[in-house]
Amino acid sequence: MYGKSSFINRISKKNSLEVGNRPGVTTKKQWIRLSKNIELLDTPGVLWPKFENDEIGLNLAFTGAIKDDILDIEEIAFYLLKYLITNELRLLCSKYNLSEEDVKKRLEEQDENEVVIEVQEAIGRAKGALISRTAE
Ligand SMILES: Nc1nc2c(ncn2[C@@H]2O[C@H](COP(=O)(O)OP(=O)(O)OP(=O)(O)O)[C@@H](O)[C@H]2O)c(=O)[nH]1
Ligand SMILES: [Mg+2]
Known part of the structure; x- marks a missing residue:
């Protein structure tokens, strides 16, 4: 799923989070304050450490959700x-x-x-x- 950091940048009206057209841009968790009472947590995209079958891994790779170098x-x-x-x-x-x-x-x-x-x-x-x- 993409756009987590882009979404938080947009609604916070700050551009404090790095975004990029590749997976794994966000590497650590970061809280962004929207208002006095609301903070959002940006996180790295998470995938299962292991796929049940090759087809799941391939389908994710087709969409660009997995880093090219692996x-x-x-x-x-x-x-x-x-x-x-x-x-x-x-x-x-x-x-x-x-x-x-x-x-x-x-x-x-x-x-x-x-x-x-x-x-x-x-x-x-x-x-x-x-x-x-x-x-x-
Ligand atoms: N077309 C389109 N592209 C988007 C949208 N939101 C984000 N993008 C693009 O998708 C790419 C990934 O966006 P990010 O915000 O970095 O995605 P992320 O979910 O934070 O990804 P990681 O931090 O790598 O897990 C960037 O090139 C964005 O410009 C959207 O609503 N529409
Ligand atoms: Mg991100």
């Missing part, structure tokens, strides 16, 4: 794309200008994971984000 970004991207292919194929194809028919046909003929990689490559190509591996 994640394998390539793995997250792969599972997000797999989720989108399964659940939001039309939107995915229209965003990246891919042929929905073509992806569906591939899904019938090939292994699903293979199709995910192919779609990932097609998106990379469409965005001009593929680089040559020959330098490695």
